[in-house]
Amino acid sequence: MKQAITFSVESHRFLGPDGQPEGDLPPLAEDKDALHALYRNMVLTRLYDERAIALQRTGQIGTFASSLGQEAIGAGVGHAMRPEDIIIPSFRENGALLFRRFRIRDLLLYWGGDERGMANPELGDDFPICVPISTHTTQAAGVAFAVKYRKQPRVVVCLLGDGGTSKGDFYEAINLAGIWHLPLVFVINNNQWAISVPRAIQTQSETLAQKAIAAGIPGLQIDGNDALAVRHYVAEAIETARNGGGPTLIEALSYRLCHHTTADDATRYRSDEELQAHWKLEPVARLKRFMIGRDMWSEAQESELIRQCKEEIEQEVRHYLDSEPPKPTSMFDSLYAELPDELRAQRQSLVGKESNND
Amino acid sequence: MTDITLVEAVNLALMREMERDPEMVVLGQDIGINGGVFRATVGLLEKFGSERVLDTPLAENMIAGAAVGMAAQGLHPVAEIQFMGFIYPTIDQMVSHASRMRNRTRGRITCPMVLRAPYGGGIHAPEHHSESTEAMFAHIPGLRVVIPSSPTRAYGLLLAAIRNPDPVVFLEPKRIYRLMKQAVEDNGEEFPLDTCFVLRPGSDITLVSWGAMLHETQQAAEQLAGEGIDAEVIDLATIKPIDMQTILESVGRTGRCVIVQEAARTCSVSAEIAARLAEEGLMSLFAPIRRVTGYDTVMPMFRLEGHYMPDTARIVQAVKQTMEFA
Structure with a gap:
């Protein structure tokens, strides 16, 4: 018998749950500005x-997906990307989107049931939030093909959850990324839960990272609650891709401390003990402890940061609440570049009903 | 100008547009060195190279998804699905993304892609190779669905589909891929989308069809002419959106209409046309609208496909029944 292939999967972290370094730290650990930016985004x-x-x-937006407990993933990814890179998000990457040009008012508009939330021209080529699981992964490959085709030094970062790795779309996408050697980084937020389905019954695979092996691309696991690890390894993968080194799959281990969405009640399917155990591993306190331990942060700075963030959020909430209601006819106006004749009559019938609309 | 077949016209249009538009790429299974299983992409790889002529892994959903991503970046991907029977994995991408991208970003990101596939029965192909499920795509807001029925229209309509700023599903009636030849001028001129083509003017009855069935429909019209019935034949060509003006104008003159399609009957494109005629043209009708269609059965394997597909006799019979109304 000959071994056809053997493989191993690396797992990385720099900071333990208590914020104490485990082994050598990357230069990032000394970069106070970078750490402050990461921390601010997480808070x-x-x-x-x-x-x-x-x-x-209070009925002012619709169903909402929180990223509680997974903030280090969004922060690390968002911080690692260059402005010209392209994010292809799922729906639980709030921090990453805030590092891009998505504003809180945009996100609230979106969750408030308004297409304009994904319309801000400042967003450039960044994709809108994707709801049907993993359907954006193959699109990310197409976007990455386009930037490669045009020889642009840009990298595409596609975010998905652990549940998303069970879909054919994901396999098809990483497979294509490998064959076409695309400038594409997949980051899996493995938060252990796909609504009520735990990671254990999502796949028999020991890690999600090893799924990359079958696609012939590098796959690694990181502690997704360690902002340093996320920022470091995602940046490394992005720069590899930018330099023609092809795609990488990163599995970031985290935990969904929140319900799936506001429409979910996680107490139906998971124990409080499990939840409490994972609160001890959460990422915000971890980075804070690390920074305080190195005299890079103080409680006074913390209070000021929280005050600033709350003020910013309230301003954004006011923008959202004050936004003009969408015009009913807008459902027609971006459907096609030019509205086909047969839809003009339908649009007109809506105008007739809503006399205040053009 | 040489006489070419419909599939050669598809190839000619792809060739022409790739020369003109450096943002155009083609992708799909076996489209490179093999030139496509029907040879629609033959010669493209040699001429434009593997950067632009992309043999993909065997994953239809991925082909559509990658095309959405390419189009979102402003490329003009033309993706081939080998047979319509294998197109269903793409529906998620077409419904959830291709058709919605412009709308859900209010025009920030668009999706100028074409999804091509040979469709329809009559070539004694294996199971799953003969369906006509165009109505599934016609139901999706934000898409266009185009079906050519001759070499000249295949050339002009495909150019229009590729240049259209929105996603187009372009279905090629493979039974007539090589049935006829026409002189096609390779002048790069597109045909209008959203417009019917009147193939035969007539005054007694309007026959509406699309794709391969126009062959039988035109034969029926010739036969009926010999019996003193002057049928107007309309090629729907773009089945979404539907050019009802041309159909209503015709039926306004003839007062009678038979719709011919290969697809199953219920919730089909013929149902839509009949409904709109009832809504907007009822007063000009002298007789009930009749439909000659495939049955609401599973498309049979090829031993029975001849019984399934509408033929000239069924069309002639439907027309005669319609003419019986005074």
């Missing part, structure tokens, strides 16, 4: 999530 994201849930509970 902003957590406060935004909290505020958005309150808005949902």
Whole structure:
């Protein structure tokens, strides 16, 4: 018998749950500005999530997906990307989107049931939030093909969840990324839960990272609650891709401390013990402890940061709440570049009903 | 100008547009060195190279998804699905993304892609190679669905589909891929989308069809002419959106209409046309609208496909029944 192939999957982290370094740290650990930017994004994201849930509970937005406990993934990915790179998000990457040009008012518009939330021209080529699971992964390959075709030094980053790795779309996408050697980084937020389905019954595979092996691309696992690890390894993968080194799959281990969405009740399917155990691993406190331990952060700075973030969020909430209601006819106006004749009559019938609309 | 077949016209249009438009790429299974299983992409790889002529892994959903991503970046991908029977994995991408991208970003990101596939029965192909499920795509807001029925229209309509700023599903009636030859001038001129073509003017009855069935429909019209019935034949060509003006104008003159399609009957394109005639043209009708269609059965394997597909006799019979109304 000859071994056809053997493989191994690396797993990385720099900071333990208590914020203490484990082994050598990357230069990033000394970069106070970078750490502050990461931390600010995580705090902003957590406060935004909290505020958005309150808005949902009071009927001011629709169903909302929080990223509680997974803030380091969004922050690390968002910080690692260059402005000209392209993000292809799922729906639980609030922090990453805030690092891009998505504004809180845009995200609230979207969750408030308004297409304009994904319309801000400032967003450039960044994709809108994708709801049907993993359907954006093959698109990410197409986008990455386009930037490669045009020889642009840009990288595409596609985010998905652990549940998304069970879909054919995901396999098809990583397979194509490998064959076409695309400038594409997949980051899996393995938060252990796909609504009520735990990771254990999502796949028999020991890691999600090893799925990359079958596609012939590098796959690695990182502690997704360690912002340093996320920022470092995602940046490394992005720069590899930018330099023609092809795609990478990163599995970021985290935990969904929130319900799936505001429409979900996680107490139906998971124990409080499990939840409490994972609170001890959460990413915001971890980075804070690390920074305080190195005299890079203080409680005074913390209070000021929270005040600033809350102020920013309230301003954005006011923008959202003050936004003009969408015109009913807008459902026709971006359907095609030019509205076909047969739809003109339908549009006109809506205009007739809503006399205040053009 | 040489006489060419419909599939050669498809090839000519692809060739022409790739020369003109450096943002155009083609992708699909076996489209490179093999030139496509029907040879629609023959010669493209040699001429434009593997950067632009992309043999993909065997995954239809991925082909559509990658095309959405390419189009979102402003490329003009033309994706081939080998047979319509294998097109269903693409529906998720076409419904959830291709058709919606412009709308859900209010025009920030668009999707100028073409999804091509040979469709329809009558070539004694294996199971799953003969369906006509164009109505599934016609139901999706935000898409266009185009079906040529001759070499000249295949050339002009495919150019229009590729240049259209929105996603187009372009279905090629493979039974007539090589049935006829026409002189096609390779002048790069597109035909209008959203417009019917009147193939035969007539005054007694309007026959509406598309794709391969126009062959039988035109034969029926010739036969009926010998019996003193002057049928107007309309090629729907773009089945979404439907050019009802041309049909209503014709039926306004003839007062009678038979719709001929290969697809199963219920919730089909013929149902839509009949409904709109009832809504907007009822007063000009002298007789009930009749439909000659495939049955609401599973498309049979090829031993029975001849019984399934409408033929000239069924069309003639439907026309005669319609003419019986005074």
